[in-house]
Amino acid sequence: MPAAMEFSSLSAASCVLQGRSLVAGHAEGELLFADMGLSFWGGVDPFTGEVIDRHHPLNGQCLAGRVLAIPSGRGSCTGSSVMMELLSGEHAPTALVMAEADEILTLGVLVAERLFQRSIAVLCIGHEAFARLRGQAYARLEGEQLTLYPQRPADAQPTRVASVHQQPAFSTALALSEGDRALLDGSQGQAAQVAMQLVLRMAELQGATELLDVTQAHIDGCIYTGPASLRFAEQLVAWGAKVRVPTTLNSISVDQRRWRALGIDAAFGEPASALGDAYMAMGAQLSFTCAPYLLDSAPAAGEQIVWAESNAVVYANSVLGARTLKYPDYLDICIALTGRAPKVGCHLDAHRLASLQIELPTLGELDDAFYPLLGYHIGLLCGSRIPLVRGLEHAQPTLDDLKAFGAAFATSSAAPLFHIAGVTPEALAPEKVIHSDQTTPTERISLDDLRRSWDELNSARDAEVGLIALGNPHFSLSEFASLAALCQGRHKHAAVSLAITCGRAILEQARAAGHIAVLEAFGATLITDTCWCMLGEPVVPTHCRSLMTNSGKYAHYAPGLVGRSVHFASLAECVDAACSGQASGRLPRWLQPAAPVENPTHV
Template sequence: MTMPATTIDGRCLVAGRGQGPVLHATLGLSFWGGVDPSNGEVIDRHHPLSGQSLAGRVLAIPSGRGSCTGSSVLLELILSGPAPAALVLAEPDEILSLGALVAEHIFGIQLPVLCIGHAAFAQLSAHHGSFARVDGANLQLFAHAPDDGWQASPLEPAETQASTLELNAGDRALLAGEQGRAAQVAMQLLVRMAELQGASALLDISQAHIDGCIYTGSASLRFAQQLLDWGARVRVPTTLNAISVDQRQWRALGVDPAFGEPASRLGDVYMAMGAQLSFTCAPYLLDSAPAFGEQIVWAESNAVAYANSVIGARTLKYPDFLDICIALTGRAPCTGSHLDAGRQARLLLEVEAPAEADDSFWPLLGYHVGLLATVDIPVLAGLEHSQPSRDDLKAFSAAFATTSAAPMFHIAGITPEAPDVTRALAGQAPRRTLQVTLADLRSSWAELNSADSSEVSLVAIGNPHSSASELARLAELCAGRTRHPHTAVVVTCGRAVHDQASASGHVATLQAFGVRLLTDTCWCMLGEPVVPPDSRNLMTNSGKYAHYAPGLAGRQVHFGSLAACVDAACSGQNQGQLPAWLGQPQPQGTH
């Protein structure tokens, strides 16, 4: 009998048995935009596992990161086949755990998720490429695949840590099915997640924003349709994230009906549950945006970061599927960033503020800060006099949420819960203090600028969705100029913003320049033919899309300011110079 080289006991987050070769990385992975749901390939071209297949492997990563849609991608992998055999994490991850919980609870398929802590996880670097077996709360590592006839038979659902979750009479009535099957299943999943998070109670929420309306494949539609068939109806005002197609234009755009029809249908299913036709990844631009201190449930990573940090509303970084479960019950786990203690900064970043920076500074900084923060809530010092606009903070939020798993950030003297560093830290010493210099930002600039030629065939604006003020600025930059005939310019925004920009005359100006405006969908869901099939490079002012586009769109990226994007649209080229505010790197050997 083959004996394991190492045995590690951990916390079973989701029950199951699985075995396979170890695929190990020390960097968290966003399944949305980072993993192809059709075949399990890692498509995040910035990740050390890029090009690797997860199928049948024991994936060992410290945590997830980035998009709330990771749960939907994991469910798609589980139901269609190319899923990992097991997930081994350094710390609990709610997004990935929820995808596996839905597979178990709704579809009866198990994929084990095991948390072993950072100390034990550090041992796994020596076992990359070896063989691992997960059995409930136990991880065994072998030099080679054992030939012992072991079978990955189902386990009973995982026992979470001792539950202290208090339920009121209404919660118990939902669990008993008194409000119908859909609400009952939603509450069952909510209770499982609340127990996993160690919550002591549930709380009432005032509104929800649903990210699960993004079409990742048939699994996302099967889940929503099942809830609707069970009589699902939202209990709080509910908005919908951008969906995967422009419902009014997808046929004219040449989108394949095999994709367009189910993607559009998914949005209709959620509206049939009572959600509003909003279709925007920037719900903070709607009239229904929450107030400071309001308890809400939002999914969509950039919206979560913005709501918590810029508005001061309170939400966790809710994964797809749990968002609709909470909307169907009106209840959420009383934990994490819903509470004062879960909103305190733990990381202090002392930022070198540039002189006269353009609008590319904020997404670049957000991207870099997210990489440093990982799971910790940061507070940034040194930007007190920078006077960012709401659009700047929107761009920062989106880029930060792309590279970090934290639900929020603070910027001293700017965001509402950080009048100064001391109060952002709640009077405590930071766990870590780091410097962010312009030299550091130049490194991230190089990371986001992946193009190796100056050609620009597409300018992609609106990730997250453009605001009315951004469209006004874009119209100002385009007025009286001529677009290059071989460079497409496409902007995404919500329907409400499009209506505002149309009434103010900005849409007419943009269309005269040759801009195509799309609503309902966003760049993380767009591919060919909106992305020109013969294009090699695109340019964007979005740090989020600059990160995701190489994997999602298969294109190299130029990243820069909005003005630089318009210049590229007119010339068809971007020479890739650093902006003046970012400075020039010193020659080697100088000080």
């Protein structure tokens, strides 16, 4: 719902903007402004409040005590958990001002408000008003009104995170079924009651008028971001929480069976493992994978589901044709506990249409590095808009290609869905995913554009490689087959680690197919249950200065998460570097400029 906007001058030193309050409150402080969306997971340190996304203009800035202004969130659904961790300590911004309503960050505030009695104001002001924040130094927020100052005002009284001493009486205007009311009145237990309150609160913020039934859930909140994430889950268990629909679990933060053998500090390993146990105590399945679409329980086209984990959401919507929002951590488990979700967004036909067309240049023969690079670049162009990509009608991308595209796209954008003309199921007839009553803008991508994103993902300047990181998202059986073929009869360099993350089910399938024996002979390490976005030292070797990956998602996050520079390349290049200890630095052929055509010689 667009925010209403009003502009007026209080004096030569200030202006006032009017917006829509997502979380009510009063706050003021130094304005920290950026015109790029920010993923709090992988982009903000939950224990210090520092922006650690090395690709973001706010990199190195601290959020604590400042009014943060960003157009929207982006990337990971775990941003809500990071926001809650910040609020449970002393490192949160004092208020959040956005151009677009962001469910992920807002939900983190609402959960902290409910569990920790700590909150900040969240205001949505629309894009036109948001542009007026550029160059301002100080902001004062009172309810739905935002006052801006070009310098710190004389009467400035900077605020901190607010304490909520009393929860207001809960009420809702949504149409409720008899079952909804039974959950809300507490007759199904306190966990279900609190879960329904949060579902309804978010539904109202999203503009829903009713709820719908979901058939399954995938929980991303089992990632350990700090003590607050474990406290939330254990509180639900103490309240008697039990899921009402089949529920799978995302990657957790450690390999639950082997974290001690991998050298993980018990101060991290024990609570991270306990968090997985807490969600299983609620009735969730022991799946521990960020690629639930590889499981036998993957949803069918048109199925209404609640999935979190950004890459899984994008794959479910785009490749499977299932229907889910990009659900924030904690709202995912709340919906699993109630079986009910807001009837909005990508659950509805009208909200699955493309609002941007992307035209690709003429391309040569492609390798597997093309699709994550393209997904990352298109995500940067889209923001929260759903794209229709044209130019791959005859390329025949595999499911692994679409998986890599979607993961990188979900990293750099806030959109829950993409269409590829002639490829993804809803865009086999591309005209069906375009608004018929309005003009859809078109962006044309050049090879030079893709080269700039290639250079952004390739942050390493030293050819030496200490680690090959594969499996973000988790490896599929076909990826194991491809990797085994590349590694057959070879052995990695002694100074290089090569590690692959995957789900337990896929690992056993790959072992039965003979792929794991080949990879272990090569010198690879297999890690289940967790993923690269949660792994640090010593799995990332202490001596390693730069790593290599074929994941656009991890190439983006690794510099901030583990402090290493990155070589991004194809799977074949990764294996070659594992054997030599050196990155070749070669550009793929499809990214190289065409050789000039010489004029024919006339006799």
